[in-house]
Amino acid sequence: EPEVTQTPSHQVTQMGQEVILRCVPISNHLYFYWYRQILGQKVEFLVSFYNNEISEKSEIFDDQFSVERPDGSNFTLKIRSTKLEDSAMYFCASQFGAADTQYFGPGTRLTVL
Amino acid sequence: AQKITQTQPGMFVQEKEAVTLDCTYDTSDPSYGLFWYKQPSSGEMIFLIYQGSYDQQNATEGRYSLNFQKARKSANLVISASQLGDSAMYFCAMREGRGNKLVFGAGTILRVKS
Numbered sequence: 001e002p003e004v005t006q007t008p009s010h011q012v013t014q015m016g017q018e019v020i021l022r023c024v025p026i027s028n029h030l031y032f033y034w035y036r037q038i039l040g041q042k043v044e045f046l047v048s049f050y051n052n053e054i055s056e057k058s059e060i061f062d063d064q065f066s067v068e069r070p071d072g073s074n075f076t077l078k079i080r081s082t083k084l085e086d087s088a089m090y091f092c093a094s095q096f097g098a099a100d101t102q103y104f105g106p107g108t109r110l111t112v113l
Numbered sequence: 114a115q116k117i118t119q120t121q122p123g124m125f126v127q128e129k130e131a132v133t134l135d136c137t138y139d140t141s142d143p144s145y146g147l148f149w150y151k152q153p154s155s156g157e158m159i160f161l162i163y164q165g166s167y168d169q170q171n172a173t174e175g176r177y178s179l180n181f182q183k184a185r186k187s188a189n190l191v192i193s194a195s196q197l198g199d200s201a202m203y204f205c206a207m208r209e210g211r212g213n214k215l216v217f218g219a220g221t222i223l224r225v226k227s
Contacts, residue, residue, distance in 0.1 A: 031212055033214065033215075035215075041219075042204070042217050042218065042219045042220060043158070043204060043206075043215075043217040044217075045214040045215065045216070048212075048213070048214055050212060055212070056213065056214060058214075089156060091158060093158075093215075095212075098211035098212035099146065099165070099211050099212075101148065101160055101163050102148070102160070102208075102215060103160060104150070104157065104158035104159075104160070105157075106156070106157040107156050107157060107158070109156070
């Protein structure tokens, strides 16, 4: 069964460093999302991406964040200069059509020291 | 105002019994979808069940069913014949319109006792 994959599973970085979180959505899916979950808290939406552009972003998704779909299969989230409060689990999700189910990847746990 | 409310921070259920996890939602969009996800201690988000606002019947997927009461804006998850492996965090989520983000509730931790 096709699934969303994410790499790495765990990333440790120093404050101020850039990180790139990678996702491979399910191959025929058209809608892509990033969410984050700070430990013990609810899942929060970051950004949605459709037709090679951002369709919606949250207040969290400020200028430090960017997304890219560089090659038609990968979907990346870049954090330019990480802060301590960026420590969280980051989930990528994808769905085929506008009314379909979102399937989540296993997440990348980001720890900023 | 909270879009998704899960009022039960934690629940216990005896193995083999049924359990209901509550979820209420708030939206003025006539087209919306309601989702339940399971998050085990390993952290991944596993899709369980979906209910569309226009669906006439309650959704079912194996041991999972969704008690959808549109007038009351509730979408409770019912797990029948609980198993030890059902112990996890359960999130209710809503999508308003089409192609849009999911908004999650705070979650309910379910513990199944043997």
